[in-house]
Amino acid sequence: MWDEDGQKDKKKEKLTKEQAFQKLKHFCAYQERCHSEVKEKLYGYGLRTNEVDELISTLITENYLNEERFAIQFAGGRYRLKKWGRNKIKYELKSRQVSEYCIRKALKEIPEEEYYDTLLKLAHKKWEELKREKNRFTKLRKAKDFLLQKGYEQALVQDALKQVAES
Numbered sequence: 001m002w003d004e005d006g007q008k009d010k011k012k013e014k015l016t017k018e019q020a021f022q023k024l025k026h027f028c029a030y031q032e033r034c035h036s037e038v039k040e041k042l043y044g045y046g047l048r049t050n051e052v053d054e055l056i057s058t059l060i061t062e063n064y065l066n067e068e069r070f071a072i073q074f075a076g077g078r079y080r081l082k083k084w085g086r087n088k089i090k091y092e093l094k095s096r097q098v099s100e101y102c103i104r105k106a107l108k109e110i111p112e113e114e115y116y117d118t119l120l121k122l123a124h125k126k127w128e129e130l131k132r133e134k135n136r137f138t139k140l141r142k143a144k145d146f147l148l149q150k151g152y153e154q155a156l157v158q159d160a161l162k163q164v165a166e167s
Contacts, residue, residue: 014045014046015045015046015047017047017051017054017055019045020042020045020047020051020055021055021058021059023045024038024041024042024055024059024064025059025062025064027041028059028064028065029064032066032069032070032073032074033065033070034067034070034071034074034096034097034098035056035065035067035097036096036097037096038056038059038065039052039056042055042056067098067099067102068101068102068105068106070098070102071093071098071102071103071105071106072105072106072109074089074092074093074106075089075093075106075107075109075110076106076109076110078092079110079115079118083118083122083150084150084151085119085147085150085151085152085153086107086110086115086151086152086153087151087152087153088150088151089106089107089151090103090107090151091151093106116156116160119147119152119156119157119160120160120163120164122146122147122150122152123143123147123157123160123161123163123164124164126142126143126146126147127139127143127161127164127165130142130143136165140161140165143161143164144157144158144161147160147161
């Protein structure tokens with residue numbers, strides 16, 4: 001829709017339930033999505049609550065939408081690509097309203113030994129970046145803050161930094 005100035009109208013065009021379903025099939029087929037993301041999209045198309053619930057149910061039935069699959073893919077991607085720790089991944093999944101069951105299942109997919117190795121590599125890298133820092137306690141605090149901000153668990157961060165500082 002266009003306004004009198006020839007500019008595209010900012011309001012979303014209202015779609016029929018069938019049009020929205022076709023768009024959502026493509027949206028979900030392109031990459032894994034969580035339920036809240038799909039709901040938001042459907043409400044953006046101007047659909048009512050009962051229509052949204054019905055379409056989400058159909059997308060789940062036809063296997064376009066699977067929250068467990070989304071959580072596993074999301075956790076794995078954020079861990080491998082962005083080197084996020086479990087705490088940050090869990091927080092992000094919760095903010096997307098993913099169930100506790102799916103979050104636990106997704107975090108179990110991250111191999112324990114590989115997880116600690118990744119943490120050690122990050123700790124070593126940060127330690128090297130801070131080599132100009134003369135004060136050892138400041139250096140430790142900065143490295144610790146960085147790793148905690150990445151979402152790694154406090155106890156693991158302590159162990160990793162102890163190992164790095166001694167090497």
